[in-house]
Amino acid sequence: MPASTWVSRRTIVIEDLNVAGMVKNRRLARHVADASFGELRRQLEYKSAWHGGRVIVADRWFASSKKCSGCGAVKAKLPLSERTYACASCGMVADRDLNAALNLAEYGNRQIAGSGPEIPNGRGADRKTPSGVQVAVKRQPGTATAGKTGTAAPQGTAAA
Numbered sequence: 001m002p003a004s005t006w007v008s009r010r011t012i013v014i015e016d017l018n019v020a021g022m023v024k025n026r027r028l029a030r031h032v033a034d035a036s037f038g039e040l041r042r043q044l045e046y047k048s049a050w051h052g053g054r055v056i057v058a059d060r061w062f063a064s065s066k067k068c069s070g071c072g073a074v075k076a077k078l079p080l081s082e083r084t085y086a087c088a089s090c091g092m093v094a095d096r097d098l099n100a101a102l103n104l105a106e107y108g109n110r111q112i113a114g115s116g117p118e119i120p121n122g123r124g125a126d127r128k129t130p131s132g133v134q135v136a137v138k139r140q141p142g143t144a145t146a147g148k149t150g151t152a153a154p155q156g157t158a159a160a
């Protein structure tokens, strides 16, 4: 299978961040400026379009960091200093950014399941381990949600 075909089935999930609010936070401002989210999103969207892929944007209220990717429990608080996610409900322990990326990938899968008629309803909804999901994590120490990227699973063999 040519690489371009593989790419064309990919879905990228990014997070709509409250950039204005983050810039007001002195600790985050420099990281936010460095990351240039708007430009990143613009490039992801047009390059995905070239390859027939899609970019799904999770809204800024999606609790990607505070949610347990194992059981779905949501923490009330998760300080920036906690780099490891430890779930009080199911005991899962994972790198903070990996946990968030898994949540974003699952978010993307739900969006696809909800909008794509070629995907049976509920596909992937009850999978605790999203085995078909590849996740890319870009580490940005010191930032709450910056730089997280989840890559959702292919749309299924029936997809064009």
Ligand SMILES: [Zn+2]
Binding pocket: 068, 069, 070, 071, 072, 073, 087, 088, 089, 090, 091, 092
């Ligand atoms: Zn859990």
